[in-house]
Amino acid sequence: MALETADPQVNTSPQAGLTGLTAAEVAERVSRGETNNFHPKVGRSYWDIVRENVFNVFTLTMLIMLSIVLLMGDYSTVFFAGFSVISNAAFGTIQEVYSKRKFDRLMAMQAPRVKVIRDGREQEISVFAVVKDDVLPLEPGDKIVADGVALQSDSLEMDESQLTGESDAVLKEANDKLFSGSFCVAGSGMMQAQVVGANSTVNKLTSVAKMYRYVLTPTQARINVIVKLSIFVMVVCTPMIFVAGYRQMGEIVNLTNFQSAVVFVASIVPQGLVLTATISLTIGAIAISRRQTLVQRVNAVESMGNVTCLCFDKTGTLTENKLAVHEVKPQNGTGEAALKDKLKLMLLNLSALNRTAAAIGVYVGAEKDAPPAQRKLREVPFNSTRKWSAVVFSGETLIMGAPERVISPSEKQLADEAISLAERGYRVIAFARSEGELADQSLPENRKTLALIVLSDRTRNDMKSTLDAFAEQGVELKVISGDNLQTVREVATQAGMHIRQAYTGDQLAQMGDAEFAAAALEGNLFARIEPDQKRKLVASLKAQGHYVAMTGDGVNDVPSLKEAHLAVAMNDGAQITKDVADIVLLNNALTTLPEAFFEGRTITQIIYGTCKIFLVKNLYSLLFFIFVGFMFLPFPINPTQISWVTFGVVNITAGLMTVRLYLPKKMEHFRKDVLDYVVTAGALGAVMATLVYAVTFFERGVGGEGMLAARSVIVVYLTLFGMLVFWNVCGIELLHPQTWRKNPRVFLFGLGAAFVTILAGYIVPQILAFVRPNLVEWALVIAVFLATALLLEIGVRTRFFANLIWKLTSPP
Incomplete structure (x- = not known):
């Protein structure tokens, strides 16, 4: 541009x-x-929230069909199915607006x-x-x-x-x-x-x-795909329901057809899953913000739970970032007074002081804004690529920077001394002088070292426990620093890190792509790294499957922060690093990150758990309706019944899980731990529901009474099946009583939710179109339910059915 x-x-x-x-x-x-009071879009607007919750394909389709059903006089269907749709949209809108206001207030407190x-x-x-x-x-x-x-x-x-x-x-x-x-x-x-x-x-x-871009986390991206597939199925299959109704009853505009379409649409689109995921992320963002961590992108909360590799600098993370001069070692016969004068002259002429220069300034008494004894002609400012700065005066040039760059090749003994000091964990700066003016931005050959300046920065007392906390969560740690290799190694070792393999920027620069990728993966300490090398390391780790978090506080960290999946800035760092960061550590310490990562993992677990609950219901509904259609049986459930069952054992259980009243058992992988279960449970539930429906329908006799009885038995079975899914998600297996005793609250709540859902049919049978099952039908339901529990346990343990499905999609 x-x-x-x-x-x-x-x-x-x-x-x-x-x-x-x-x-x-x-x-x-x-x-x-004429003010700068302009607030660009940094999140979804209120209109975006309303549009996404109310004016989406699912909600509009349901409202249109329910309006037609209302005109046909079926008030019960409109109330129950409409209540679910409207409450879902309203609650989602209210919750997101409330969360946006609270989040915006948090952001305003940290306005630049x-x-x-x-x-x-x-x-x-x-x-x-x-x-x-x-x-x-x-x-x-x-x-x-x-x-x-x-x-x-x-x-x-x-x-x-x-x-x-x-x-x-x-x-x-x-x-x-x-x-x-x-x-x-x-x-x-x-x-x-x-x-x-x-x-x-x-x-x-x-x-x-529209530079603002809402970056989806891996789980959000998966949910997006699932919702899109569900809407595709809805758009394709809903017209088929009306065609089938026309074949059976000779008319398309028929109340039964619209009731069946309402059930189908409400059953296969996991709209509640999107809502619970959004609420979970918002609750997590607000909770983390109370721990000295400002979340600048709400779904960064879940990103924390996905982190497998954390890259960070030595300074300000392993150390306290309170540099102080430990010792100044004059060289080449330079007197102490003359040395201090030269240091003061250079420091007072520098255009800006970084932390290192400021610490040296304190030592030599170079007061800020004091007039220098001599004015500079020009300056070569320090940057992370050069690793040195120079100030040019009439007749001489003063140079300060990394020993391996500043010390002349002829001063090998001095270079060895600098390495020896670095191996003890000190930061070493070389100060040199050259006669004459700097011709360009390269170091002059005739430079002579005046001193080695030794600085110390204490290791944080809490780093050992912090590093251990990361290890417990399986987060791999990599130190990427611009400091000397020996210094970084010693400090990292003092902090409790085991250095597996270390590389320098010069070594990485000599490597080809394959060797560089291997080094990025194998090494856990990188020293004398330039900003672009830091970015390439992050990119390489991403390309090799890591979910990378990067911390930074300086201008040189910006490229790598942009490259990382999760950018973490220090509150005392440069403003630009905070602008590009996803989260800001207000206390400037990594110690808060393990808690934040744990919170992120908790959010991921909750979203995985609610995914199971909603997607099993969506899959068994789709297959169940297809199986019943193959047998040319009447539609197996009415809108009031499916709305009540969904509310009792899907929405309530998922909602309580979202607000953390109940937590799911630990899950590691979305495909293995979520989709495998969904495929197995959804297919098995559909087959067993079809069995119960068909047996009851023919046992009661083909006709109106048989359909009502079969639908009522399906209400009971789907309620019990929903209870079983909730138990499984929370780690309870029906056939293993020891799991009940480990989590009695979950067990009793599942029983209670199922009991109340079924009891409603006995209390208000007219509203739910419920016919009380006889003893034979109860025996059938219980027997099939126990068989379902047994087969589901076998299917989940062996992954037999799920593996067959995935083999179809795997490469030959």
Whole structure:
């Protein structure tokens, strides 16, 4: 994408100078509407929520058919089936609106803030309070929030990749145009905001290109596919019901046909599953937010449960990120006083201080904003690729950075000393001097090392327990750092990590694709890694089947955070990292992540459990209706009956599982633990229901009485079968009493739900069109139910039927 590069018109009036705007000038611009108070879409709107819950294919189809049934005078069907449809849509809408409001409030509490110069002093304000002509200071990690112009540039480098797709940093001089959506990666400067609000570059892109994208988790994607398949079956098969009714009764517009169509549609579309999944994710997001973790994408909660590999840096994760100078070792005869003067000279001329430079500044007494003894000619700012910075003066250049880059090849003994210090867990910085000016952005050959600066950063006391917690959850840990290999290895070992295999960035750079992929998988420590290598490591792990979470706090982490399935930022990190992150650790500590991952796994388990309950019902309904149709028998259940059974042993049980009153047994794989059970239970339930229906229908005699009796027996059987599925999902097997005793609450609740559902038929038989089964029919139902429990247990253990199905889809 090409950005507009028209010459900026700099406002040179006094109020636009580096003293910034006055309070009166700010108020004037606010009154004219020249503010940055623009809120792009960062989630589903209220209209999206209403549309998806109310105006979807399932709900509209049901409402149309129920309207016709109402005109035909069947009020019972309209009430029961309509109650299910309307309550599902209404509850889903209300719950999601409530959750959106609560989530939006949480997000508002963490709204981005920026620094501005007003009334001659630096202030921190909300990004939405920026007005036209505001003066904003820029440092590495700062995101540009409005289009403007650079007033000052001190080696200011901007990353415009989010706008242009180009990853190379762009050097900006005074009067150059700056675009919202880009961010500072090196140097510093001042800018003046000129285009704010909806007209800025990034907000135009957001509005026109709809940059917001709701990323589905693996489980959500699977549910989406299931819903689409169900709707396809509904659209194809519903007209067939009317054709079959026409063949039997000689007319299409018939109450019986519409009743059968209502049952069919309500039975095969798992609309309640979408609702329970959404509620589960929202409850999880709010719960995690109470644990010093801000969730910026609701379904990131489930993503946490899918994580198999966590990549993180050493600094600020394994360590406390409180760097302090441990020792300064002068070299080549440099005196201590002269060394401190040179360090102070360089630090006071740096355009921006990172944590390392700030720690050295404290040691030498380089006070912020103090005038340097000599002004620089130019600067080469530090970045993670160069791993060094330089300040050029008249007659000399001062250099600071990684020992392996800064120390001259002729100073081998000094390089060995730096390695020795790094092996003890210290961060080592080389400080060097070169006579003359730097010709380009490469290190001069005649440089001489003035000192080795040794910094320490204490290992976190709680890291051992945190690493153990990740191991218990089966999360593989990989340290990816820009620090020296020996330093990272020692710190990781102190924290309790077992280093299986370590690689450096230089080693990775020499590898081909296959060797790189093997190293990414085998290694668990990577040192002296450049930002693009970090991104490639994440991409390689993803390609090899890992679900990758990446933590970061600096500008150099942005590419890898974007690449990861789950991006985790530190609250004290650069604003741009928080902008691209899915979750933000408010306490800047990994210690909260194991709990968050556990919460994510709990959410996944709940969604898997409700999937079983809903999908078994959908599958057995579809097959049951097909089997009955093959035998040319009347439709096996009416809308009132199926609505009541679904409410009693499907919706209630799944709903209580969603709010965590009951939890499912542990499941690892969607296909093996969910779909295998659904296929086995759904097919078996359909066969057994067909058996019960056919035997009762013919035993009572073909006709109206036989149909009513057979439907009533089916109500009893499907209720008991729904109870059995709920028990199985929660880990109870009917034929193994020890499982009852382990979870008596689940066992008794299942019994109670089934009892109340069946009892309603005895209390209000007219409403449910219920004919009390005789003793023979009760014996038939119980016998078939026990046989179902036995065969289901055998089928689930052997996976015989499920494996036959999957063999059809496996490659030859």
